[in-house]
Amino acid sequence: MSYLEHNIKSVPTGFRKILHLNWAIILLLAAVSGVGFLMLYSVAGGSLQPWAEPQMKRFAVGMVIMLSIAMVPIWFWRNVSAVAYLMSVALLLVVEFFGTAGMGAQRWIDLGFMRLQPSEVTKITLVMVLAAYYDWLDLDKKSHPLWVIVPLIMIAIPTMLVLRQPDLGTAILLVAGGGTIMFLAGVSWYYFGAVIAAVVGIVTAIFQFRGTEWQILKDYQYRRIDTFLDPSSDPLGAGYHITQSKIALGSGGWTGRGFMQGTQARLNFLPEKHTDFIFVTLAEEFGFVGAASLLALYALIIAFCIISAFRNKDRYAALLTLGIATTFFLFFVVNMAMVMGLAPVVGVPLPLVSYGGSAMLVLLVAFGLMQSAHVHRPR
Amino acid sequence: MKHQFKDTAKSHRLLTRRGMFLGSVQLGLVGVLVSRMRSMQVEQADQFRLLADENRINVRLIPPARGLIYDRNGLALAKNRPAYRISIVREDAGDIEEVIAKVAALVPLDPKDLARALKEIKRRSPFVPVTLANNLTWEQLSKVAVNAPALPGITPEVGLTREYPLFGDYAHIIGYVGPVSDYDLSKINDPDPLLQIPKFQIGKSGAEAKLEKTLRGKAGAKRIEVNSIGRIMRELGRQEGETGANIQLTINSQLQNYVQARLANESAAAVVIDVKNGDLLAVGSTPSFDPNKFVTGISYADYNELLENKYRPLANKSVQGTYPPASTFKTMTALAALNEGAIDTKETVRCKGFVEVGARKFHCWKKSGHGNVNLHNSLKQSCDVYYYELAQRTGIEKISEMAKKFGLGTKYPIPMSAVARGLMPNKAWKLKNRGKEWVVGDTLNASIGQGFVHASPLQMAVMTARIASGHSVTPRLVKSINGIEQPSGAGEKLDINENHLRMVRKAMYGVVNESGGTARRSRIVADEYRMAGKTGTAQVSNSRVKNRDVVWEKRDHAIFVCFAPYDNPKIAVAVVVEHGGGGSKAAAPVARDIVLQALFEGTPPLSAYPKSDRPRIRRAQENLPLRDFSALTNSDKA
Structure with a gap:
């Protein structure tokens, strides 16, 4: 019997749970999504169609789902963690074999009313299963090689499947998110040192084997890295996007050109102006003040999550909350770094702002879990 | 499952420690982002704003050349020719009126085009180029180019535009391209940046639309340096x-041209199909229209004329028009009855001109009746009463099953617009779609191809090809893509008793060649080209008045299906002449001419026709305005 289950008597029940939700985070999530609606309205040239309105509907649906999940006790979610993880891996296998091919990658399952990207779902279920694993594992065994290999396998399976799709952005998020939970769970520093050494080795290998038959990445992924390292090497392709993206972002100045006054139309050749590159529009139209404000909103969400985790004495709940916060953090940091030319273009959306149903829904589900952990924490 | 009690305090301490560390790393990363933002947006802002305003380096898409379309002999049916036009960018032009006035002094600007362009300039964003004049000559374009320094915002452009050298012959098959419209963009979910180019041509109908993705190609791009007013x-x-x-x-252009010319004065459709591999050799629909008019934008007057024409020139009657197959369907009823053993070939049915079923009287087209008829004669003379009897013995389910084997009610996946499914009803269909029980009268109507049964000329041609070959051939329009041969339409052998098929073919031979056959006047006398067929007359209105006494819209549709040569079938043809009257009179002669034209691969000798017809046929051959294919230059060949 866990510590948590001894103390459930003091956990709020019924509708009183609503009062114990972490309302600060809910308001922050709504605020960030609101910024998203505004920007989608702007990139569509001042129109609710084709992006802003569907996005609002999804947000509404997502909110309801989030609150429903929050009402279910966290120990229920802990008990289904392994099942959820296995199901998401199964879904990844399904897209591997039956997915609809779009844009050269098989990434989604068509549910009719929306396209479900199993890779998005995996980002959450991986966090769940790892948190449950370390909740179950004896603290003394955490750095034993045998018990380190198990979570590594849990991370590796979906990562491999996602890489095969190929979706480098999600793969990076999975590895970074999973690694963070292992770190938080207290796995010895030596392992992380070893991993960093290995990464250096692999990166060297990636470049050494380029052009040979052992080539590790796809050609387009190499091109993206080239472009990142030297935008002028591919001036007509992605390099142009980064250059234009930087021009638009930089030209925003302190306060920006004003709502709907951006020259993002000049970015018409950006294929993802409403998805991955939406931050550029915000930075151009609202300047440094606007961009930094959004960043502050994101940082506040993370901060509130960390506080909630520290105050939660249940190991699963705390690990889950921090894991979700880290995944969320990785989303916006990688995206922003990408459009500012600090990271290669890997296709990571700006959370809750970029247009896209799967990502928004999955994030709100994740925050539902986080809220459940918060509401049902031992007192 | 928990197996032992945990030291939660220790674990919580560890987690807090590591969490603190993680939090600091995250804070650090946020700090990096903020400082980067600050450096870009505050310190380097002026520099970036300058770049943005000047946008010194510009990327323009290079539209790819659209794929060409050839006929089966390599003759070009859709090609690209250079088009010269000038476009204007509002924000670069400054004073639009002044610039346009200067342009007008150099090249003639159509006032209508100009009005449209001005409207578009206002509507679109200031940086979007708007076409000012289209279809300029090289000289006119040069004049503008030479004077470029005095014309800010004006760009002379050389592009490609579509041309259909055979005009109306392929208007329905290939369709046409046209400039992409806002409506198109809202309808199709295609991220191709090419579609954002103003006036980019995409397929609007026919194969051009259905094979759009194949034909379009991929955009190239060029990076250009422009000065502050946008000049390259x-x-x-x-x-x-x-x-x-x-x-x-798979189409043969000469045959296609012949079909279009032969049907020119009617509202009609004809399909010629290879009975062995399903290649469509000609798919005719008249009247036709000139697809070239649509490429540059058709005038309202011309378009309205096409829309208001009661012969519906825009419709591709061969694949999208459906008609009751009428008596041509009796072949299906006969095969179903034979297959069920409901009748044998010798048994006769007495036709006294009508039959009473329940309280209703069902008439034969011949009021006086055919007397005792067997299967062979029933098809030859097209006796309705014989089939009313078969219908009652066989039942709609079996008839429907048989007809479906021959492709009725099947939508063929050929790349043309609005390919019709037609309808081969059964009991379940009626209950579901009409909410009523199937009654025996429905079976009687269906048995002679009336009532609910509907088929397109294409389906009738395929049905005939299947009768002739005994194989389930499917139509094929695309022979090859970039030289890669596409799958043939040759099909499996039908699981139908070969003797039954032979009986039906023999009766169809009788229809055309034996005395008393309904299409005997349209027989072919050249022995190796003998044709076998079946007439059909689809009732349009119920009144039993002579066709010549009613208005065109109420006359019957004339239908004829046939295959030839009888001994060694090569092609099947279906002809439908809308409101043409009787099938034997209006459709069969046309079908014969098409069959001969196809088998002889050109104008047939008069000796193929019965003696009495020859003078008339010669006159008709001489007066038919056919295209001179020798005049098409080598550049039209692949």
């Missing part, structure tokens, strides 16, 4: 696109 200074780099794939059709 030099090209910095170029990435070639990918030309669209060339498509070869």
Whole structure:
């Protein structure tokens, strides 16, 4: 019997749970999504169609789902963690074999009313299963090689499947998110040192084997890295996007050109102006003040999550909350770094702002879990 | 499952420690982002704003050349020719009126085009180029180019536009391209940046639309340096696109031209199909229209004329028009009855001109009746009463099953617009779609191809091809894509008793060649080209009045299906003449001419026709305005 289950008597029940939700985070999530609606309205040239309105509907649906999940006790979610993880891996296998091919990658399952990207779902279920694993594992065994290999396998399976799709952005998020939970769970520093050494080795290998038959990445992924390292090497392709993206972002100045006054139309050749590159529009139209404000909103969400985790004495709940916060953090940091030319273009959306149903829904589900952990924490 | 009690305090301490560390790392990363933002947006802002305002380096898409379309002999049916036009960018032009006035002094500007362009300039964003004049000559374009320094915002452009050298012959098959419209963009979910180019041509109908993705190709891009008013200074780099794939059709252009010319004065459709491999050799629909008019934008007057024409020139009657197959369907009823053993070939049915079923009287087309008829004569003379009897013995389910084997009610996946499914009803269909029980009268009507049964000329041709070959051939329009041969339409052997098929073929031979056959006047006398067929007359209105006494819209549709040569079938033909009257009179002669034209691969000798017809046929051959294919230059050949 866990510590948590001894103390459930003091956990709020019924509708009183609503009062114990972490309302600060809910308001922050709504605020960030609101910024998203505004920007989608702007990139569509001042129109609710084709992006802003569907996005609002999804947000509404997502909110309801989030609150429903929050009402279910966290120990229920802990008990289904392994099942959820296995199901998401199964879904990844399904897209591997039956997915609809779009844009050269098989990434989604068509549910009719929306396209479900199993890779998005995996980002959450991986966090769940790892948190449950370390909740179950004896603290003394955490750095034993045998018990380190198990979570590594849990991370590796979906990562491999996602890489095969190929979706480098999600793969990076999975590895970074999973690694963070292992770190938080207290796995010895030596392992992380070893991993960093290995990464250096692999990166060297990636470049050494380029052009040979052992080539590790796809050609387009190499091109993206080239472009990142030297935008002028591919001036007509992605390099142009980064250059234009930087021009638009930089030209925003302190306060920006004003709502709907951006020259993002000049970015018409950006294929993802409403998805991955939406931050550029915000930075151009609202300047440094606007961009930094959004960043502050994101940082506040993370901060509130960390506080909630520290105050939660249940190991699963705390690990889950921090894991979700880290995944969320990785989303916006990688995206922003990408459009500012600090990271290669890997296709990571700006959370809750970029247009896209799967990502928004999955994030709100994740925050539902986080809220459940918060509401049902031992007192 | 928990197996032992945990030291939660220790674990919580560890987690807090590591969490603190993680939090600091995250804070650090946020700090990096903020400082980067600050450096870009505050310190380097002026520099970036300058770049943005000047947008010194510009990327323009290079539209790929659209794939060409050829006929089965390599004759070009859809090609690209250079088009010269000038476009204007509002924000670069400054005073639009003044610039336009200057342009007008150099090249003639159509006032209508100009009004449209001005409207578009207002509606669109200031940086979007709007076409000012289309279809200029090289000289006119040069004049504008030479005077470029005095014309800010004006760009002379050389592009490609579509041309259909055979005009109306392929208007329905290939369709046409046209400039992409806002409506198109809202309808199709296609991220291709090419579609954002103003006036980019996409397929609007026919194969051009259905094979759009294949024909379009991929965009290239060029990076150009422009000065502050948008004039191109030099090209910095170029990435070639990918030309669209060339498509070869199965159609034979000379035959297609003949079919269109032969049907020209009617509202009619004809399909010629290879009975062995399903190649569509001709798919005619008249009247036709000139697809070239749509490419540059058709005038309202011309378009209205096409819309208001009661012969519906825009419709592709061969595949999208459906008609009751009428008596041509009796072949199906006969095969179903034979298959069920409901009748044998010797048994006769007495036709006294009508039959009473329940309280209703069902008439034969011949009021006086046919007397005792067997299967052979029933098809030859097209006796309705015989089939009313078969209908009652066989039942709609079996008839429907048989007809479906011959492709009725099947939508063939050929790349043309609005390919019709037609309808081969059964009991379940009526209950579901009409909410009523199937009654025996429905079976009687269906048995002679009336009532609910509907088929397109294409389906009738395929049905006939299947009768002739005994195989389930399917139609094929695209022969090859970029030289890669597409799957043939040859099909499996039908699981139908070969003797039954032979009986039906023999009766169809009788229809055309034996005395008393309904299409005997349209027989072919050249022995090796003998044709076998079946007439059909689809009732349009219920009144039992002579066709010549009623208005055109109420006359019957004339239908004829046939295959030839009888001994060794090569082609099947279906002809439908809308409101043409009787099938034997209006459709069969046309079908015969088409069959001979196809088998002789050109104008047939008069000796193929019965003696008495020859003078009339010669006159008709001489007066038929056929295209002179020798005049098409070598550049039209693949």
